[in-house]
Amino acid sequence: xxxxxxxxxxxxxxxxxxxxxxxxxxxxxxxxxxxxxxxxxxxxxxxxxxxxxxxxxxxxxxxxxxxxxxxxxxxxxxxxxxxxxxxxxxxxxxxxxxxxxxxxxxxxxxxxxxxxxxxxxxxxxxxxxxxxxxxxxxxxxxxxxxxxxxxxxxxxxxxxxxxxxxxxxxxxxxxxxxxxxxxxxxxxxxxxxxxxxxxxxxxxxxxxxxxxxxxxxxxxxxxxxxxxxxxxxxxxxxxxxxxxxxxxxxxxxxxxxxxxxxxxxxxxxxxxxxxxxxxxxxxxxxxxxxxxxxxxxxxxxxxxxxxxxxxxxxxxxxxxxxxxxxxxxxxxxxxxxxxxxxxxxxxxxxxxxxxxxxxxxxxxxxxxxxxxxxxxxxxxxxx
Amino acid sequence: xxxxxxxxxxxxxxxxxxxxxxxxxxxxxxxxxxxxxxxxxxxxxxxxxxxxxxxxxxxxxxxxxxxxxxxxxxxxxxxxxxxxxxxxxxxxxxxxxxxxxxxxxxxxxxxxxxxxxxxxxxxxxxxxxxxxxxxxxxxxxxxxxxxxxxxxxxxxxx
Numbered sequence: 001x002x003x004x005x006x007x008x009x010x011x012x013x014x015x016x017x018x019x020x021x022x023x024x025x026x027x028x029x030x031x032x033x034x035x036x037x038x039x040x041x042x043x044x045x046x047x048x049x050x051x052x053x054x055x056x057x058x059x060x061x062x063x064x065x066x067x068x069x070x071x072x073x074x075x076x077x078x079x080x081x082x083x084x085x086x087x088x089x090x091x092x093x094x095x096x097x098x099x100x101x102x103x104x105x106x107x108x109x110x111x112x113x114x115x116x117x118x119x120x121x122x123x124x125x126x127x128x129x130x131x132x133x134x135x136x137x138x139x140x141x142x143x144x145x146x147x148x149x150x151x152x153x154x155x156x157x158x159x160x161x162x163x164x165x166x167x168x169x170x171x172x173x174x175x176x177x178x179x180x181x182x183x184x185x186x187x188x189x190x191x192x193x194x195x196x197x198x199x200x201x202x203x204x205x206x207x208x209x210x211x212x213x214x215x216x217x218x219x220x221x222x223x224x225x226x227x228x229x230x231x232x233x234x235x236x237x238x239x240x241x242x243x244x245x246x247x248x249x250x251x252x253x254x255x256x257x258x259x260x261x262x263x264x265x266x267x268x269x270x271x272x273x274x275x276x277x278x279x280x281x282x283x284x285x286x287x288x289x290x291x292x293x294x295x296x297x298x299x300x301x302x303x304x305x306x307x308x309x310x311x312x313x314x315x316x317x318x319x320x321x322x323x324x325x326x327x328x329x330x331x332x333x334x335x336x337x338x339x340x341x342x343x344x345x346x347x348x349x350x351x352x353x354x355x356x357x358x359x360x361x362x363x364x365x366x367x368x369x370x371x372x373x374x375x376x377x378x379x380x381x382x383x
Numbered sequence: 384x385x386x387x388x389x390x391x392x393x394x395x396x397x398x399x400x401x402x403x404x405x406x407x408x409x410x411x412x413x414x415x416x417x418x419x420x421x422x423x424x425x426x427x428x429x430x431x432x433x434x435x436x437x438x439x440x441x442x443x444x445x446x447x448x449x450x451x452x453x454x455x456x457x458x459x460x461x462x463x464x465x466x467x468x469x470x471x472x473x474x475x476x477x478x479x480x481x482x483x484x485x486x487x488x489x490x491x492x493x494x495x496x497x498x499x500x501x502x503x504x505x506x507x508x509x510x511x512x513x514x515x516x517x518x519x520x521x522x523x524x525x526x527x528x529x530x531x532x533x534x535x536x537x538x539x540x541x
Contacts, residue, residue: 072462075460075499076460076461076462076499077462079462079495079497079499080462143407160431160432160434160435161432161434162434163434164432164434164435164436164496164498164511165435165436165496168495168496170497170498170499173502178498178502179434182432182434202406205402205403205405205406206403206406206407207403209399209402209403210399210400210403211395211396211399211400212400214399307503
């Protein structure tokens, strides 16, 4: 059922609280707080231990990336987008490259398409693993963090070898990818898959089955299907509420329409459902990589492009599925070498907007579980 | 009935905790599977992949010659204004004036290691080095001149 978020004025609560039994208390979480994983400032109005209202304050890590991109050429601005959602840097670069290619009407070689999808899925695994560790740490379990980083490290090694960097790769360029795959790539990805398949069950042993974890996440932060749609929640947050929103299935790009994978849908909409969606997505990503790793076509890794790219006059939009949801790039071009205007639709911003609605009425201890499963990356929200 | 459910719940809870502890204990007993690197101590054995981007360097050969023609393609490709190329005019043996590189100024403090300059270079004069320990006590020491003193353009590079 759709439920309208009631607008509460903080002053009124304080005034009403003075008369009522329990006075309202306004506390700040952040901007520096271990549970926010970045400079997010939440002003929380409490009544006893119950959350009445959450007001996110943004702007602490605003770098005006959209404005910066207006003065950079179409080749140059891609690297900046790695600094938005730094955990899925490849996928952000991919979205920008796709949008430019749409404007140039460029055909991408088959090899580059497969490389891009492989890199995207490896990034998704790395991102979900970091989320799993960090979320368990938010809930008080410190050890899972190291288990997650053990597997993530081998992905970072693969990235380092092929792309030249561990986090901000700048590997997707308009027309394909920057370099060809490293000769060791296939061997190392296969050994990673072997490692991953043998270790993924440990995740369930450590956290999923744990009774403390289940009690803290089941039924906490429920987001109904209608609310998820009206707040624009995408990615695992939307899918945990039963919304079909996987861009890889709805609007397939590159070779996603040729590979076989499932879109994970849960219907409970609580924190535990969001957790389940991400853990199952890990296995789906491995499935995609397993299908593609032996079938990388031979050929060019980059299409021939001009040294200076000029997009024709018009508006271009492309969307991809990052680890957090739908990422959109909207370019307005006046026909020059730099974009006239760029807008990024970041998944984190929409997911954060649902936080107030989800956590009203829950206890303050549940807030960590809700925020942990929303998987917020603050530079992505603020840009 | 209620009591049975209650005791069963307690049993399940304890079992789930023990299951997690079993995994932790397994690694406790087998420390060899732990993969921590003792970073500053293992510098000698540490080998970074050859594509790793640490900083931009200009390669010189044994005659102190480089391949940079001073075309400023890298300067134009750089998104941050990291590179500044100062050119001079050399006089060729035929008595003609020819543009040549005077100083290749590289601001390491502005560089984001995006590799666009290396991609843009038509003569492969610059490349990425694997060094990554760049901390210095003063910011001005990060401003680097990439061409060595007295170096000149390699013959045959246009």
